[in-house]
């Protein structure tokens with residue numbers, strides 16, 4: 001079996017949403033497929049109405065295939081301070097032609113203001129390792145865990161695009177979606193993430209710099225968060241760029257020319273993030289000052305290769321072989 005879902009970018013490619021069917025009769029929810037977390041949680045009829053703002057909600061009492069997982073609860077907090085919590089149902093979940101009949105669907109009873117404000121996002125579908133699933137007393141498997149045994153190949157791929165729809169594919173590698181070869185790196189899943197080490201980088205005019213960057217492939221984080229030394233070297237090549245504390249990061253004139261950022265994948269493969277992707281978005285409505293798509297990874301403990309980087313590549317997530325494949329496109 002294979003499955004494919006379109007990944008549609010929201011404004012400024014802040015996140016990508018994919019239509020997923022949940023329950024019987026199938027309810028279509030637009031979820032954020034998130035390789036940086038492992039909970040599948042959805043807006044639900046159990047939320048106070050004040051916390052719902054246009055989202056489609058899952059009502060387990062309306063799904064003939066929903067079964068409550070008695071006594072199970074969950075609560076998650078993300079690094080940006082957003083959070084959600086609730087209880088758990090076992091129900092059918094499908095992405096395209098791929099259906100998992102007994103998937104833990106975490107129904108939200110409370111969500112933080114950031115999620116309420118995100119009117120098009122009906123929840124998250126975690127694709128990291130289940131060791132960081134937050135369901136208590138028994139952690140639950142991810143959609144990918146449950147799908148593996150029926151997939152033609154036990155992999156999924158992310159093909160995100162700049163301001164255009166891309167795809168998440170399950171069970172196959174679409175050879176027409178990338179150029180050249182796929183370079184595979186070993187994954188360290190000990191912290192529950194798709195963690196890998198890039199041996200070095202280059203910034204347009206500068207030469208190649210050997211410096212290990214240990215990071216995660218994270219479709220749920222918007223920006224490319226890198227070590228301070230790398231970020232300083234990058235913005236040194238952007239005239240007028242400066243760190244603005246009140247904005248929480250590096251800003252520059254929207255008219256600035258931004259160099260490409262190249263990171264190594266293994267010793268002889270490279271992924272080039274075009275400078276255009278690193279001019280992330282205007283900081284205000286005047287559109288004179290823009291916010292950088294590369295920012296510091298301070299306080300996280302590792303780098304985060306978020307959407308700004310991932311949309312420059314075709315990425316293969318291979319759980320059984322604990323490896324990540326990278327290709328240009």
Ligand SMILES: CCNC(=O)c1c(-c2ccccc2)csc1NC(=O)CNCCc1c[nH]c2ccccc12
Nearest residue numbers: 015032034036037078079080082114218220221300
């Ligand atoms: C800013 C989002 N990223 C993180 O917090 C994060 C961190 C992290 C930890 C500490 C400080 C900063 C970041 C490590 S792994 C990691 N990745 C994830 O947590 C991936 N899931 C993000 C889901 C998410 C959080 N806020 C949203 C707002 C809209 C859509 C999705 C989200």
